[in-house]
Amino acid sequence: MVEARVLRNIGAAAGSLLFATAIAAEPAYAPGYAEDRAMIEDLQARYAFALDFRDADTYASMFTEDGVLDWARGVVTGREAIRALISTLPSRAGFAAVADAPGLRPAAARHHIVNQAIRIEGNRATARAYWFQFGNDNPEREAELGSYGHYEDELIKIDGQWYFTKRRIYNEQMDERAATGANPAW
Amino acid sequence: MVEARVLRNIGAAAGSLLFATAIAAEPAYAPGYAEDRAMIEDLQARYAFALDFRDADTYASMFTEDGVLDWARGVVTGREAIRALISTLPSRAGFAAVADAPGLRPAAARHHIVNQAIRIEGNRATARAYWFQFGNDNPEREAELGSYGHYEDELIKIDGQWYFTKRRIYNEQMDERAATGANPAW
Amino acid sequence: MVEARVLRNIGAAAGSLLFATAIAAEPAYAPGYAEDRAMIEDLQARYAFALDFRDADTYASMFTEDGVLDWARGVVTGREAIRALISTLPSRAGFAAVADAPGLRPAAARHHIVNQAIRIEGNRATARAYWFQFGNDNPEREAELGSYGHYEDELIKIDGQWYFTKRRIYNEQMDERAATGANPAW
Numbered sequence: 049m050v051e052a053r054v055l056r057n058i059g060a061a062a063g064s065l066l067f068a069t070a071i072a073a074e075p076a077y078a079p080g081y082a083e084d085r086a087m088i089e090d091l092q093a094r095y096a097f098a099l100d101f102r103d104a105d106t107y108a109s110m111f112t113e114d115g116v117l118d119w120a121r122g123v124v125t126g127r128e129a130i131r132a133l134i135s136t137l138p139s140r141a142g143f144a145a146v147a148d149a150p151g152l153r154p155a156a157a158r159h160h161i162v163n164q165a166i167r168i169e170g171n172r173a174t175a176r177a178y179w180f181q182f183g184n185d186n187p188e189r190e191a192e193l194g195s196y197g198h199y200e201d202e203l204i205k206i207d208g209q210w211y212f213t214k215r216r217i218y219n220e221q222m223d224e225r226a227a228t229g230a231n232p233a234w
Numbered sequence: 235m236v237e238a239r240v241l242r243n244i245g246a247a248a249g250s251l252l253f254a255t256a257i258a259a260e261p262a263y264a265p266g267y268a269e270d271r272a273m274i275e276d277l278q279a280r281y282a283f284a285l286d287f288r289d290a291d292t293y294a295s296m297f298t299e300d301g302v303l304d305w306a307r308g309v310v311t312g313r314e315a316i317r318a319l320i321s322t323l324p325s326r327a328g329f330a331a332v333a334d335a336p337g338l339r340p341a342a343a344r345h346h347i348v349n350q351a352i353r354i355e356g357n358r359a360t361a362r363a364y365w366f367q368f369g370n371d372n373p374e375r376e377a378e379l380g381s382y383g384h385y386e387d388e389l390i391k392i393d394g395q396w397y398f399t400k401r402r403i404y405n406e407q408m409d410e411r412a413a414t415g416a417n418p419a420w
Numbered sequence: 421m422v423e424a425r426v427l428r429n430i431g432a433a434a435g436s437l438l439f440a441t442a443i444a445a446e447p448a449y450a451p452g453y454a455e456d457r458a459m460i461e462d463l464q465a466r467y468a469f470a471l472d473f474r475d476a477d478t479y480a481s482m483f484t485e486d487g488v489l490d491w492a493r494g495v496v497t498g499r500e501a502i503r504a505l506i507s508t509l510p511s512r513a514g515f516a517a518v519a520d521a522p523g524l525r526p527a528a529a530r531h532h533i534v535n536q537a538i539r540i541e542g543n544r545a546t547a548r549a550y551w552f553q554f555g556n557d558n559p560e561r562e563a564e565l566g567s568y569g570h571y572e573d574e575l576i577k578i579d580g581q582w583y584f585t586k587r588r589i590y591n592e593q594m595d596e597r598a599a600t601g602a603n604p605a606w
Contacts, residue, residue: 074481074581075462075466077455077458077459077462077580079455081455081458081459082454082455082457082458083454085458085461085462086454086458162465162532162533162534163464163465163468163469163531163532163533164461164462164465165462165465165466165469166462166465176465176469177465178468178530178532180530180532180554180563193554193563193564193565194563195563196530196554196563198469198530220528220530220556220561220563221556221561221562221563223525226525226528227473227528230473230475231469231470231473231474231475231478232469232473233465233466233469233470233473233478234466234478
């Protein structure tokens with residue numbers, strides 16, 4: 049954040065030569081930004097499907113071998129540990145164990161990823177996005193908003209594919225996971 | 235799914251030469267992926283507007299002449315039948331008839347499309363996305379989460395434009411429309 | 421809208437030569453559409469972060485010097501006035517003043533932007549998108565759907581960066597801000 053803030057201040061000073069009101073430094077978009085962004089958006093979409101459908105292999109494949117998932121229950125390091133985590137989630141209804149519900153189809157939670165701010169520098173990317181989760185683990189299988197927050201991601205491109213090296217998950221429904229401080233984007 | 239699973243297994247085997255832990259096969263992104271993806275994202279956005287504002291002509295124009303819409307109330311085949319369906323929806327509040335509500339403005343439902351996993355092969359695309367619907371058909375016109383699910387789409391590009399050849403709509407609020415089985419993405 | 425409607429009708433007539441059923445005019449996508457769209461999507465994402473984290477400098481920097489924000493409480497004209505508006509919002513919980521809540525962390529509202537229909541003509545863009553807001557300003561800090569609506573945006577590209585020249589915000593929870601009339605997209 050300090051670096052971003054410095055850049056912003058420099059940008060504001062330079063901008064004042066061009067505009068009556070100084071503006072913050074804009075992101076730089078290199079040629080090919082759209083191609084990289086498109087692949088990262090696709091990765092994020094596939095991530096949500098893999099998570100909600102408990103496709104542990106696909107989910108884990110989106111992290112580097114030493115990738116880090118920093119989520120509500122702690123820090124999980126390495127693709128194999130991440131795969132094991134997803135493999136052991138008890139149901140598709142959420143992250144907690146769910147009691148049997150005779151006569152009801154299984155409940156199904158869904159995670160949604162939007163507002164993707166993506167900064168790409170060579171084969172590295174820094175990304176921010178909002179997430180929210182819907183569920184229907186109730187007797188009527190009614191849609192309910194469960195939780196929301198944001199992601200802070202670091203990614204790397206290897207042989208033309210993007211991987212998460214780190215995903216940190218903020219959650220506005222948890223004291224210890226709620227965002228604090230300044231704008232995490234730019 | 236079988237084909238995808240085979241590719242994934244092949245990928246996992248090949249991947250093990252490069253990585254300590256085998257990984258699932260990644261999608262292949264041909265040059266121009268971003269351009270096609272951008273047009274399909276635009277199509278999906280316009281679809282939601284056309285649906286919610288009951289713009290039957292525009293909605294129908296997004297399907298091929300023999301396009302198929304497989305939704306909550308059955309399978310509708312052909313652009314003309316799809317246009318007729320949207321033309322006859324009773325109001326913008328939802329898909330059911332809505333009673334008069336004197337003194338209240340019309341209720342307005344909104345469909346949202348996120349998590350777009352898009353695979354493009356030449357002039358064909360296979361797409362998966364999540365959808366959810368908000369509504370306010372209540373005396374206070376308060377925002378309410380109505381339903382959610384996912385789309386399974388097939389598309390074709392003709393003269394530089396993408397069209398749905400088939401959209402199948404899954405809905406987690408309906409027994410017969412809820413997703414079952416494996417990850418529908420990849 | 422009139423122009424769009426005329427184009428649509430012309431398109432429908434021309435289309436009938438190729439298709440048994442006439443179709444609406446499709447959008448034209450110039451080469452480079454994906455690059456411009458990617459930058460505008462990034463702008464929209466950064467906008468949501470800047471709004472919700474009350475980063476007034478960054479928020480204002482996304483408008484041109486004479487940019488217009490037409491929102492729930494009126495029309496704000498010019499970057500400096502827009503910056504001042506965001507600077508004076510009372511908390512991150514929403515747009516109204518929030519009472520102290522001893523023992524609770526601050527509430528945090530989040531705006532989400534989806535369904536982006538984007539039309540680009542040279543260095544000008546016309547955009548439509550849906551938005552919705554979640555909040556947790558309640559004793560349990562539970563996630564709640566607050567409101568939803570759509571944006572009607574005009575943008576300009578200057579020196580490779582996109583800016584809002586005008587954003588008009590429709591809100592389906594307010595009589596005077598609810599959408600009326602035909603499809604605002606195309």
